[in-house]
Amino acid sequence: MESLPWISTDSVDIDRYFTKVELEKLCDYEKLRLRNMKRNYETMQLLGFPIQKPHFMLSKREQAKIRRRDEAALAKDEEVDWMPQLEREQENRGKEEAPKPMVWKPPPMKTKKSIPQSTVVKSRSGKGCYLDDSEDEEFEGYSFGDLQAAEKRYNRKLKRSQRELAKLKSSNLELDEEEEERSHGKEPTREKTQDSQAAKGCTEEGKSRYPRRNIVRRNYMEMEVPDDDHYIFCDDCNTEYEGDCPVHGPLVIIKDTEVKAVDLKPGVYRCHLSLPSGLVIKPSSIPSAGAGVWAEAPVSKGVRFGPYEGVVVEDSEDAHSGYCWQIYKQGKPHHYVDAADKNKSNWMRYVNCACREEDQNLLAFQFHGEIFYRTIENVTAHTELLVWYGDEYGQELGITREDFVSKKQNNNYTCGSDNANILWLTSTAMVDVACTSANFVSSQMTVLTASNSTWQRIDTMRDVNYMTLVTKLSLTVTQQDSLV
Numbered sequence: 001m002e003s004l005p006w007i008s009t010d011s012v013d014i015d016r017y018f019t020k021v022e023l024e025k026l027c028d029y030e031k032l033r034l035r036n037m038k039r040n041y042e043t044m045q046l047l048g049f050p051i052q053k054p055h056f057m058l059s060k061r062e063q064a065k066i067r068r069r070d071e072a073a074l075a076k077d078e079e080v081d082w083m084p085q086l087e088r089e090q091e092n093r094g095k096e097e098a099p100k101p102m103v104w105k106p107p108p109m110k111t112k113k114s115i116p117q118s119t120v121v122k123s124r125s126g127k128g129c130y131l132d133d134s135e136d137e138e139f140e141g142y143s144f145g146d147l148q149a150a151e152k153r154y155n156r157k158l159k160r161s162q163r164e165l166a167k168l169k170s171s172n173l174e175l176d177e178e179e180e181e182r183s184h185g186k187e188p189t190r191e192k193t194q195d196s197q198a199a200k201g202c203t204e205e206g207k208s209r210y211p212r213r214n215i216v217r218r219n220y221m222e223m224e225v226p227d228d229d230h231y232i233f234c235d236d237c238n239t240e241y242e243g244d245c246p247v248h249g250p251l252v253i254i255k256d257t258e259v260k261a262v263d264l265k266p267g268v269y270r271c272h273l274s275l276p277s278g279l280v281i282k283p284s285s286i287p288s289a290g291a292g293v294w295a296e297a298p299v300s301k302g303v304r305f306g307p308y309e310g311v312v313v314e315d316s317e318d319a320h321s322g323y324c325w326q327i328y329k330q331g332k333p334h335h336y337v338d339a340a341d342k343n344k345s346n347w348m349r350y351v352n353c354a355c356r357e358e359d360q361n362l363l364a365f366q367f368h369g370e371i372f373y374r375t376i377e378n379v380t381a382h383t384e385l386l387v388w389y390g391d392e393y394g395q396e397l398g399i400t401r402e403d404f405v406s407k408k409q410n411n412n413y414t415c416g417s418d419n420a421n422i423l424w425l426t427s428t429a430m431v432d433v434a435c436t437s438a439n440f441v442s443s444q445m446t447v448l449t450a451s452n453s454t455w456q457r458i459d460t461m462r463d464v465n466y467m468t469l470v471t472k473l474s475l476t477v478t479q480q481d482s483l484v
């Protein structure tokens, strides 16, 4: 990749993936390469590509899993990802002294001494540590060849992603044509727009701000689920635990009201009867969202509702009722739970999607193959319970991540738009926020950002390298500076 000497990766933190001893063994060059890898990975992620995490950023458990998988694949003579230590092991098979396998030693556990050793701690944000102290072999360091090969492999992936981005761009150009035809009062000549339920959104106009794409719509609820769904995320520790948080205790479980077959009568549905006391189903606070679930009495933070009940649907084609949650198995989408049928579901089908982050009071999570909601803050009486459905369904409803997170974070950012086509940013973080929305990436917005007190046009969203550039630019000027 072309080097951009003025983009420093000094601030990219790699220290937390290594122990002090391991860090001491990494030379400056190795550290620089690892920082570059991490920066590239994060950039691609920001752009929404399903890119694989660099090996050194994986947890020890994940590394071990990959190693086992690759060993199994190698045994079957399949194509596998490049694994320097495996390659070395193979090459050295039969030689007298095989080098020690390269194993990352996890950072030492400092803050969680009180946690029982049997508890596996998993970090979501990367801040957590791993308690597993097995495989304590000493890290041998990267060889120059290892790093070169890793970078080559990484650059190949980057190129592949860039090609995907180019494809995306061309599909968006088609969309622009369609939009333009519309703006000139013409119906698009090509058969493009899918007719499906209107995006209701939280806006007055009730429609999405973004052009619609000729793609299969995703109107099922989805979330990022780790490989092992027996972990529960603790908001206070910002860490996932196997089972309940050993520090802040278990979630308070509120069970559904039991429904017996005899209770079901015409017009009286199972989903209504299952409602726990203290909650009520009534019109949503969101215009045109239909019914919603409200707390009649206060509900404290850390309360768990669920599981979400419905019919198991295997095919994504059949998961368009608007009441489906996607279920993951071993980190991959597996099936859906469809709560469309009122007699085969529970009250949770009525929980609507929050339009702004500050309105979200429930968090959906998968636990042992089922979906639960938990309160992430104290909910006052007469408040609607609102969850986040996932980016794609959110977009279908006219809500974007950008809208969703910006309100809360805007205090720190200066960001504005002179008209629909120009966005100016004075904060690198704002770029991050903007780029979490796939639609934003595809928009034809001109992005202006500031450097040396001058506003510059940046084709941010169209080129990965520019993207890297912008995220790394340190911007200091304020909105009062004039636009060029």
Ligand SMILES: C[S@@+](CC[C@H](N)C(=O)[O-])C[C@H]1O[C@@H](n2cnc3c(N)ncnc32)[C@H](O)[C@@H]1O
Binding pocket: 200, 201, 202, 284, 286, 287, 288, 289, 290, 291, 292, 322, 323, 324, 349, 350, 351, 352, 353, 354, 355, 397, 399
């Ligand atoms: C799981 S259902 C929620 C219950 C639904 N309100 C009802 O009355 O049956 C999902 C549907 O609710 C509506 N909805 C949920 N959140 C919404 C939002 N923020 N804005 C607009 N419509 C929303 C959409 O029609 C969506 O397809």
